[in-house]
Amino acid sequence: xxxxxxxxxxxxxxxxxxxxxxxxxxxxxxxxxxxxxxxxxxxxxxxxxxxxxxxxxxxxxxxxxxxxxxxxxxxxxxxxxxxxxxxxxxxxxxxxxxxxxxxxxxxxxxxxxxxxxxxxxxxxxxxxxxxxxxxxxxxxxxxxxxxxxxxxxxxxxxxxxxxxxxxxxxxxxxxxxxxxxxxxxxxxxxxxxxxxxxxxxxxxxxxxxxxxxxxxxxxxxxxxxxxxxxxxxxxxxxxxxxxxxxxxxxxxxxxxxxxxxxxxxxxxxxxxxxxxxxxxxxxxxxxxxxxxxxxxxxxxxxxxxxxxxxxxxxxxxxxxxxxxxxxxxxxxxxxxxxxxxxxxxxxxxxxxxxxxxxxxxxxxxxxxxxxxxxxxxxxxxxxxxxxxxxxxxxxxxxxxxxxxxxxxxxxxxxxxxxxxxxxxxxxxxxxxxxxxxxxxxxxxxxxxxxxxxxxxxxxxxxxxxxxxxxxxxxxxxxxxxxxxxx
Numbered sequence: 001x002x003x004x005x006x007x008x009x010x011x012x013x014x015x016x017x018x019x020x021x022x023x024x025x026x027x028x029x030x031x032x033x034x035x036x037x038x039x040x041x042x043x044x045x046x047x048x049x050x051x052x053x054x055x056x057x058x059x060x061x062x063x064x065x066x067x068x069x070x071x072x073x074x075x076x077x078x079x080x081x082x083x084x085x086x087x088x089x090x091x092x093x094x095x096x097x098x099x100x101x102x103x104x105x106x107x108x109x110x111x112x113x114x115x116x117x118x119x120x121x122x123x124x125x126x127x128x129x130x131x132x133x134x135x136x137x138x139x140x141x142x143x144x145x146x147x148x149x150x151x152x153x154x155x156x157x158x159x160x161x162x163x164x165x166x167x168x169x170x171x172x173x174x175x176x177x178x179x180x181x182x183x184x185x186x187x188x189x190x191x192x193x194x195x196x197x198x199x200x201x202x203x204x205x206x207x208x209x210x211x212x213x214x215x216x217x218x219x220x221x222x223x224x225x226x227x228x229x230x231x232x233x234x235x236x237x238x239x240x241x242x243x244x245x246x247x248x249x250x251x252x253x254x255x256x257x258x259x260x261x262x263x264x265x266x267x268x269x270x271x272x273x274x275x276x277x278x279x280x281x282x283x284x285x286x287x288x289x290x291x292x293x294x295x296x297x298x299x300x301x302x303x304x305x306x307x308x309x310x311x312x313x314x315x316x317x318x319x320x321x322x323x324x325x326x327x328x329x330x331x332x333x334x335x336x337x338x339x340x341x342x343x344x345x346x347x348x349x350x351x352x353x354x355x356x357x358x359x360x361x362x363x364x365x366x367x368x369x370x371x372x373x374x375x376x377x378x379x380x381x382x383x384x385x386x387x388x389x390x391x392x393x394x395x396x397x398x399x400x401x402x403x404x405x406x407x408x409x410x411x412x413x414x415x416x417x418x419x420x421x422x423x424x425x426x427x428x429x430x431x432x433x434x435x436x437x438x439x440x441x442x443x444x445x446x447x448x449x450x451x452x453x454x455x456x457x458x459x460x461x462x463x464x465x466x467x468x469x470x471x472x473x474x475x476x477x478x479x480x481x482x483x484x485x486x
Contacts, residue, residue, distance in 0.1 A: 008133065008136075009126075009133060009136075009137055009140070010126045010127075010189065010191065011186075011189040012122075012126050012186065012189040012190040012191060013123065013126060013137050013140060013141070015182060015183065015185075015186030015189050015190065016119060016122060016123050016141060016144075016183075016186075016190070017140060017141055017143075017144040018144065018179075018182050019085075019119065019179045019180075019182045019183040019186070020119055020141060020144045020145055020148070020179075021144040021145070021147050021148040021179075022148060022175045022176065022178045022179035022182065023085070023088070023115060023119075023148070023175070023176060023179040024144070024145045024146075024147075024148030024149050024152070025148035025149075025151060025152040025155075025172070025175040025179075026088065026089075026092055026148075026152070026172040026173065026175040026176040026179070027060075027088075027108075027112065027148075027152075027172075028148065028149040028152040028153060028317070028321075029152030029153065029155060029156030029157075029168060029171060029172040029175065030092060030095065030108070030156065030168075030169060030172045031057070031287045031317075032152065032153035032156055032157055032168075032287065032291070032314035032317045033156055033157060033160045033165050033168045033169075033314055034049075034052075034053055034056070034287065035049045035050065035053050035287060035288055035291050035292060036160070036165070036291060036292070036295055036313065036314070037160070037165040037169075038052060038053075039292070040295075041098075041164070041165055042098060042101070046292065046435075047435065047436045047439075048231065050288050050289065050432045050433065050435060050436065051231050051235065051432050051433050051436065052105075052231065052432070053287060053288050053431075053432045054288070054428065054429045054430065054431055054432015054433050055231070055234055055235065055238060055429060055432065056105050056108075056109065056432075057284060057287070057428035057429070057431070057432065058238060058425045058426065058428045058429030058432070059109045059238065059425070060108070060109055060112045060113075060425075060428070061421050061422075061424045061425035061428055062113075062238075062241065062242070062245075062421075062422065062425040063109055063110060063112060063113025063114075064112070064113050064116050064117040064418075064421055065113075065245070065418050065421070065422070066113050066114075067080055067084065067113040067114040067115070067116065067117050067118060068117045068118065068121075068414075068418070070114065070211070071114075071117075071118045071121070074207065075204075075207050075208070075211060076204065077118040077119075077121050077122050077125070078118075078122065078183075078187065078190060078200075079200075079204050079207060079208045079211075080114045080115075080118045080211075081114070081115050081118050081119050081122070081183060082180070082183065082184070082208050083111075083114050083208050083211040083212045083215065084110075084111040084112065084113070084114025084115030084116075084118075085111065085115055085176065085179055085180040085183060086111070086180060086212050087107050087108075087110055087111030087114065087212060087215045087216065087219070088107065088108055088111030088112060088115060088176050089111075089173055089176040089177050089180055090107055090111075090216065091104045091105070091106075091107030091108035091111055091219070092104070092108065092169055092170075092172040092173035092175075092176050093169070093170065093173040094107060095108075095166075095169035095172070095173075096166040096169045096170050096173075097166075100223070101223075102222075102223035102224065102226040102227060103219050103220045103222075103223030103224060104223070105223065106218070106219035106220070106222050106223040106226075107215070107216065107219040107220075107223075109219075110215045110218065110219055111215070114211075114215075120138075120141070122190060123137060123138060123141050124138075125190075125192045125193065125194075126190070126191070126192065126193055127193050128193045128194070131193070143325070145321075146321035146324050146325055147321070148175075149318075149320070149321040150318050150321040150322055150325070151318070152172070152175070152318075153314040153315060153316075153317040153318045154314075154315060154318055155168075155171055156168035156169075156171050156172055156314065157312040157313070157314030157315055157317075158312060159171055160312065160314070161312035161314075187199075187200070235433070238429060242422065242425065242426055242429075245422055246419075246422065249415060249418075249419055249422075252412070252415065253266060253412060253415075256409075256411050256412050257409065257411070257412065258476075259475070259476045260473070261473035261474055261475050261476065262409040262411075262473075262475065262476075264469075264470035264471075264473040265407050265408065265409055265470060265471060265473055265475070266408070266409065266412065266416065267470060268348075268407060268467050268470040268471045269403070269404055269407060269408060269416050269419065269420070270419065271463075271467060272347075272348065272351060272400065272403065272460075272467070273419055273420055273422070273423035274423065275351060275352075275355065275456055275460050276351070276396065276400055276420070276423045276424065276427065277423040277424070277426045277427040277430070278355065278427065278452060278453060278456045279351075279354060279355055279358055279392070279396055279427065279453065279456075280423075280424050280427025280428055280430075280431065281427045281428075281430040281431050281434060281449070281452075282358045282361075282362060282389075282431070282449045282452075282453050283358060283389055283392070283393060283427075283431075284427065284428050284431035284432075285431055285434075285449070286316075286317055286320065286386075286389070287317065288431055288432055288435075289435055289445060290316070290365075290382065290385070291313060291314065291316075291317070293365075293368075293369070293372070293382070294313035294314075294316045294379075294382060295313040297368075297369075297372035297376055297377060298313070298316075298372075298376055298377055298378075298379055298381070298382060299376040299377065299378055299379060300312075300313065300379060316379070316382050316383075316386065319382075319383060319386040319387075319390070320386055320389070320390050320393070323386065323387060323390040324390060324393075324394070327390065327391065327394055328394060328398075331394045331395075345464075346464050346465075346467075346468040346471075347399050347400070347402075347403045347468070347471065348460055348461075348463065348464035348467040348468055348471075349460075349461060349464040349468075350395045350396070350399050351395065351396045351399065351400060351460060352456075352457045352458070352459075352460035352461035352464060353392075353395045353457070353461070354391075354392040354393065354394075354395030354396030354397075354457070355392065355396070355453045355454070355456050355457030355460060356392075356453075356454060356457035356458070356461075357388050357389070357391045357392035357395065358388070358389055358392040358453045358457075359449075359450050359451075359453040359454035359457060360388050361384075361385045361386075361388035361389045361392070362385075362446045362447070362449045362450035362453065363450050364381065364384050364385050364388065365381075365385050365446040365450075366444070366446040366447045366450060367381075368381035368382070368385070369444075369446055400420065401420070403471070404416055404417050404420050405417070407471045409475060410475075434449070
């Protein structure tokens with residue numbers, strides 16, 4: 001007799017599922033209303049709000065490098081997750097106070113860096129490497145992410161619209177509190193497949209408390225200093241961090257890679273990471289310029305039961321996770337069927353298609369913006385944009401992550417995953433500053449993004465065969481590698 005569904009996986013998976021679901025609820029709920037809060041309730045211009053949004057989301061994807069290093073070297077995975085959850089909870093509640101805006105954002109950035117990479121690592125630790133349930137477990141975990149991302153704009157957006165954004169930030173804080181409680185309550189279920197489970201020791205609790213206190217102190221000191229040094233300096237610091245991380249990565253690769261095949265595989269990942277940054281630069285307009293377009297230029301009223309209703313602009317951001325729920329299984333079946341027929345596109349070709357779909361979304365957005373010069377446009381324009389962008393995401397994001405784990409030389413596998421997230425970080429930052437940069441060149445945002453993503457997609461499709469050959473370059477045997485190192 002087949003086991004029931006819940007019996008097929010360790011109980012710890014479901015603890016992590018709900019903990020991650022509520023953490024993503026808090027993250028996407030806050031993200032859904034951040035730019036609107038800055039422009040409608042605080043004295044920030046559109047460009048300043050978008051730059052703050054870009055710096056925030058960019059750093060959110062940069063700090064996991066620190067969180068992974070800290071967990072590996074000193075604090076452990078569960079301790080780092082607990083410290084990160086507490087920092088984020090404090091950060092969300094601090095967002096309810098306008099004077100604490102920058103300390104709150106700093107708390108959220110640091111907390112996410114500690115939490116995000118390590119909870120995924122704990123999921124993997126529940127299973128042996130060859131366990132056939134492993135991929136299914138990460139699929140279930142991914143559904144938790146999208147479940148939280150779906151409900152959060154609806155809840156936080158409604159509270160922000162009916163009351164004030166502070167209610168929405170408070171709801172995000174409650175979501176993070178629930179995540180922390182679930183994780184703490186389920187610690188006993190997080191039993192690794194290899195080794196034995198141990199309760200939190202006094203020394204481990206002490207290290208968690210130390211990291212938490214230091215994180216709060218660093219966030220508040222840096223956050224209070226941020227308005228003094230200004231956004232331009234913060235942007236310069238961010239660019240310096242990205243360039244320094246990239247330079248250090250290239251130097252390390254020069255020391256660790258010894259064969260032509262290793263360099264070809266690594267070059268393929270670096271190239272695709274660059275195209276990924278272009279994709280996220282466009283896709284992450286969702287929380288920025290698309291959010292403002294929904295607020296200012298989209299018809300959001302409808303009649304129901306003889307009364308006129310208006311839904312909040314952040315509701316549109318629930319479309320992406322909803323569409324992923326619907327379309328992700330269909331994409332999985334499509335790739336399997338094409339593979340069985342020997343017609344499955346290569347990873348670079350899939351990613352090129354994703355960029356072309358992103359470009360098609362911005363074509364639609366360009367038309368919508370032109371029509372909005374006359375009157376507010378139908379919400380179905382944004383629905384179409386989100387549909388095309390979600391289709392592009394499904395072609396690019398899951399296959400990209402899988403590609404890095406499959407293609408990277410074993411000696412630099414973790415580093416190349418860090419590079420992948422570094423590209424996501426830079427793409428998120430550029431999403432926030434792209435409008436201002438293009439305006440200085442007298443270029444329209446959406447047609448330019450359409451052109452950039454379309455050209456990148458075509459270029460990637462043209463080079464797909466060569467990049468695919470680099471990805472498949474046969475690695476030298478371990479014995480030969482060891483001899484080369486000597």
